Every structure is written in C-alpha cells, then in structure tokens.
Amino acid sequence: MQLKQDFFEQLPEFYSQVFPLGISNPHWLAWSQDAADLINIDAPSEALLQGLSANAAVDGASYYAQVYSGHQFGGYSPQLGDGRSIILGEALGPQGAWDVALKGGGPTPYSRHGDGRAVMRSAVREFLVSEALHHLHVPTTRALAVIGSDLPVWRETQETAAITVRLAKSHIRFGHFEYFCHSERGAPDKLTQLLNFTIKQHYPELSCDAAGYKAWFTRVVANTAKMIAHWQAKGFAHGVMNTDNMSILGDSFDFGPFAFLDTFKEDFICNHSDPEGRYAFGQQPGIGLWNLQRLAQALSPIIPSDDLVAALNQYQVVLVQEYLTLMRAKFGLVVGDSTEAQDNLDLELMGGFTRLMERNQLDYTNTWRRFGSVDPNANTSALRDDFIDVNGFDTWYQAYQQRLGKVVDVAQWQAERNQVNPKYILRNYLAQEAIVAVEEGNLTPLHELQQVLKNPFNEQAEFAHLAKRPPDWGQGLIMSCSS
Ligand SMILES: Nc1ncnc2c1ncn2[C@@H]1O[C@H](COP(=O)(O)OP(=O)(O)OP(=O)(O)O)[C@@H](O)[C@H]1O
Numbered sequence: 001m002q003l004k005q006d007f008f009e010q011l012p013e014f015y016s017q018v019f020p021l022g023i024s025n026p027h028w029l030a031w032s033q034d035a036a037d038l039i040n041i042d043a044p045s046e047a048l049l050q051g052l053s054a055n056a057a058v059d060g061a062s063y064y065a066q067v068y069s070g071h072q073f074g075g076y077s078p079q080l081g082d083g084r085s086i087i088l089g090e091a092l093g094p095q096g097a098w099d100v101a102l103k104g105g106g107p108t109p110y111s112r113h114g115d116g117r118a119v120m121r122s123a124v125r126e127f128l129v130s131e132a133l134h135h136l137h138v139p140t141t142r143a144l145a146v147i148g149s150d151l152p153v154w155r156e157t158q159e160t161a162a163i164t165v166r167l168a169k170s171h172i173r174f175g176h177f178e179y180f181c182h183s184e185r186g187a188p189d190k191l192t193q194l195l196n197f198t199i200k201q202h203y204p205e206l207s208c209d210a211a212g213y214k215a216w217f218t219r220v221v222a223n224t225a226k227m228i229a230h231w232q233a234k235g236f237a238h239g240v241m242n243t244d245n246m247s248i249l250g251d252s253f254d255f256g257p258f259a260f261l262d263t264f265k266e267d268f269i270c271n272h273s274d275p276e277g278r279y280a281f282g283q284q285p286g287i288g289l290w291n292l293q294r295l296a297q298a299l300s301p302i303i304p305s306d307d308l309v310a311a312l313n314q315y316q317v318v319l320v321q322e323y324l325t326l327m328r329a330k331f332g333l334v335v336g337d338s339t340e341a342q343d344n345l346d347l348e349l350m351g352g353f354t355r356l357m358e359r360n361q362l363d364y365t366n367t368w369r370r371f372g373s374v375d376p377n378a379n380t381s382a383l384r385d386d387f388i389d390v391n392g393f394d395t396w397y398q399a400y401q402q403r404l405g406k407v408v409d410v411a412q413w414q415a416e417r418n419q420v421n422p423k424y425i426l427r428n429y430l431a432q433e434a435i436v437a438v439e440e441g442n443l444t445p446l447h448e449l450q451q452v453l454k455n456p457f458n459e460q461a462e463f464a465h466l467a468k469r470p471p472d473w474g475q476g477l478i479m480s481c482s483s
C-alpha cells in the first residue's frame with residue numbers, strides 16, 4: 001500500500017493527529033479483494049493485519065481524525081469530528097487514490113463520551129453493505145476488511161471490538177463546511193481553503209473561482225440527488241441521514257441502522273432512535289434536499305446565494321430523472337425523448353405499482369425479480385398470483401401493458417430485467433444470521449453472504465435460500481444506533 005498525504009499536508013488546521021490503539025488478538029473476519037485491488041493490495045498478509053489492527057505502524061501513514069460538525073436529527077451539533085475513525089492517508093490505486101480509515105481504531109480528541117471503538121456486529125454490517133451497494137451499482141464508500149479481536153467493549157451488554165477498514169474517495173462531509181461556517185464564525189478563509197482542496201482533489205476539471213464554485217455546488221447537488229434516486233429505486237433506507245454522514249461526493253456513507261426493504265413500506269423506519277420517522281424510507285428525497293440546504297447555508301459566506309439557490313433548484317429535477325431512468329429499466333419501459341407529460345404518466349404508473357405492492361404486503365426485491373420470468377405480452381401475468389387485490393392488479397397491469405407495447409424479443413427483455421432487478425440483497429435477517437455465526441466462531445455464513453452479494457443479479461442456485469423473505473423473527477428488524 002502506497003500512501004500519500006494530501007489532506008494531512010495541505011489542511012493542517014482541519015484535523016488532529018492521533019495514533020490508533022491496537023486491538024488484542026487481531027484476526028481477519030472478512031476481506032474484500034475487489035476493494036483491495038483498488039489500492040494495489042494483492043492479498044491479505046500478517047504484516048497488513050498487524051498494521052490495520054493498529055498493532056504496528058503502517059509505512060507512510062500519518063494517522064489523523066478530521067474535525068467536522070453537523071445537523072443531527074434536525075438540530076445543530078457544533079462539534080463532532082472523527083470520534084472513532086482514524087485516517088492513515090490516501091492510498092494510490094489504478095483508478096485514483098482512496099482514503100484508508102480504521103473505523104473503530106480507538107479514541108480521538110473528538111470521541112466525547114465514546115470509547116472510540118466499533119463492535120463486531122456493526123463492523124460486519126458496514127463491511128457487507130458497503131460492498132453490496134457497490135455491486136448494486138450504488139455510489140458508496142468501500143470496505144477492505146473487518147478485523148475481529150477479543151477486546152471487550154460495552155454497549156447494552158459486553159461485546160467485542162472490531163475494526164472496519166474503510167476506503168473512501170474522500171471523507172469530506174457536508175459537516176466539514178458547517179463546522180468552519182458555524183463553529184468557527186464564518187471563517188471564510190478556511191471555507192475557501194477547504195473548498196479549493198475539495199475541487200482540486202475531487203473535481204479537478206473545475207476552476208477555483210466564482211464560476212467553478214457555482215459549477216461545483218451544482219455537481220454536489222446532482223451527485224447527492226443521484227445517490228438518493230438509487231436508494232429509492234433499490235429499496236435502501238440509510239437510517240441516519242445527518243449532515244455529518246453526507247459525503248461531498250454523493251457516496252453512500254456511514255452505515256449504522258440501515259436496511260434494505262423486505263416487505264415494501266413507504267414509511268419504513270429502520271432506526272430505533274428515530275420513532276418519528278425523520279429518516280423513514282419515503283422521507284429520504286426530502287431530507288437529501290434539506291441537508292443540501294444546510295450545506296448551502298454553510299457555503300453562503302463564499303458563494304453568492306443566487307448561485308446556491310440555482311443549484312438547489314436542480315435537485316428535484318435530477319433526482320426525478322435519475323429515478324425514472326432506474327425505474328424504467330426495472331419495468332422494461334423504453335422512452336425515446338422523455339417529455340414532461342410522459343415522465344408524469346410514468347411516475348403515476350410506477351407509484352401505482354409500489355402502492356399495490358404495499359397494500360398487498362409484497363417483498364420489494366422478489367416482486368421485481370419476477371419481471372425476469374413473466375411474459376410481458378401474455379394477457380394474464382403470472383405476477384397476478386402474488387397479489388391479493390387481483391382487481392387492483394388487473395387495472396394496473398392493463399395500463400402497464402399499454403405503456404409497454406408489444407415486446408419483440410421476450411427472452412432478451414427478461415434477461416435485461418434480471419440485469420437490473422437483483423435476486424440478492426443484504427437483508428437484515430441475513431446479516432444478523434451471519435453475525436450470530438461469527439459470534440459462535442463460524443465465518444462461513446458471512447463469507448457466503450459476501451460472495452453471493454458480489455453477483456446480486458446472477459441466479460447462483462446453490463444460494464437460492466439467501467433470496468428468501470425473512471422468517472417471522474427477521475421481519476421489519478429495527479436496528480439500534482449503538483454500534
Ligand atoms: N464509540 C464511539 N466512540 C467515539 N465516538 C463515537 C463513537 N460512536 C460514534 N461516535 C461519534 O459520534 C458522532 C456521530 O456518530 P455516527 O454514528 O454518525 O458516526 P460513526 O458511525 O461513528 O462514523 P462515520 O460517520 O465516520 O462512519 C461522530 O462524531 C462519531 O465519530
């Protein structure tokens with residue numbers, strides 16, 4: 001692993017240097033060779049295990065915790081910062097550099113009352129979902145590995161500590177800008193310094209002047225909108241969309257109580273600490289905008305408000321277009337030139353289907369997958385059998401067939417549906433079963449799950465059981481924030 005230190009060297013006032021504290025008896029619980037390839041690591045090794053478990057120094061690492069703040073559940077928290085994630089630097093790879101961070105690497109000046117650690121179950125969940133989202137083509141941070149240990153940590157009960165080795169193209173969050181705006185009273189020079197760094201590192205085609213700033217914020221708005229369109233189309237609830245968990249690149253970031261929907265429910269809440277459903281599944285598009293407005297506010301000392309507002313006005317447009325693209329592919333609908341009238345009709349058709357799914361308590365993923373085996377030209381669809389409200393389905397299906405038109409090559413059409421409607425998602429109950437097995441010393445279910453989620457669109461007959469709806473105990477699991 002070859003590290004460079006751009007953030008560390010160029011932004012000395014934006015972090016605290018802090019050395020991670022090793023965990024005892026480190027061992028690999030999981031490893032992603034796909035992620036390793038991003039930073040030119042050929043295979044896990046003992047030296048790497050000692051380095052990434054913080055029991056030995058990593059060559060070229062600087063070790064720092066970044067400072068940021070953020071809006072959490074609607075209220076401003078003036079100082080957050082990396083309380084348990086320690087960054088080693090930026091590792092070079094074939095597609096550019098990736099920050100390498102030890103999430104759960106020990107206390108930092110920003111730990112407040114926390115212990116700086118992550119528990120095994122949350123480290124495993126973050127690992128699995130980072131890689132699963134990537135293979136579903138959702139923009140996301142990645143995870144290189146999970147390192148287990150026998151170090152005890154206390155949450156509701158005694159658990160053991162683990163480290164997720166996170167790779168992120170950037171760890172800069174909306175909250176970084178909020179910190180320098182609000183907590184450092186406007187600090188326009190620091191805001192400008194951070195913005196110029198962000199542009200040079202991550203949006204190098206843009207200039208560091210007024211025109212570049214406007215174009216940059218427009219891109220941030222668009223990237224965020226596209227990420228959320230992916231979440232909505234793929235049935236992913238993030239659960240903690242605080243502004244300190246929003247990446248400046250529009251990558252899915254910080255995975256705590258997330259869930260993929262099993263039974264479709266628009267107002268599904270996955271976070272135990274969110275009884276009012278601020279971050280419910282159906283609220284995510286609105287919260288994305290709200291968060292961008294907080295970012296715009298933080299940028300207002302250095303970007304004219306007209307430019308910020310113009311960019312924010314593009315949010316809904318981009319989100320809807322991206323959502324339409326993703327959903328049309330799921331339905332197999334083709335458009336030539338998409339007109340506003342056609343878009344609205346399609347949105348109505350799509351909403352009609354998800355409302356039906358919800359009323360009939362259908363599984364989101366498995367229902368979509370059925371599109372890969374039904375004949376779209378037939379008068380009656382095998383899909384109909386899944387619905388209790390068959391009349392409702394028939395009415396909808398008629399409209400759908402009319403919109404779809406005659407499909408010429410049915411086999412091809414079905415194959416294309418299977419390329420966009422996954423068979424396998426990271427269901428909460430599967431993650432839970434894998435975690436319980438790890439606790440019992442059995443890594444096989446975790447590794448099988450990781451393996452199957454690498455190819456979510458392929459049949460993988462030997463793993464068909466991993467596509468099943470949850471058993472009673474695993475339905476609508478609501479995860480706690482304690483991690
Ligand atoms: N066990 C802990 N010890 C110290 N600080 C913590 C701990 N858990 C969370 N924090 C801090 O609390 C704040 C909010 O936590 P949140 O769960 O959003 O982030 P996180 O999961 O710890 O990390 P990240 O956002 O880097 O993925 C952050 O400043 C985080 O570093």
Ligand SMILES: [Mg+2]
Pocket residue numbers: 244245254
């Ligand atoms: Mg966080």
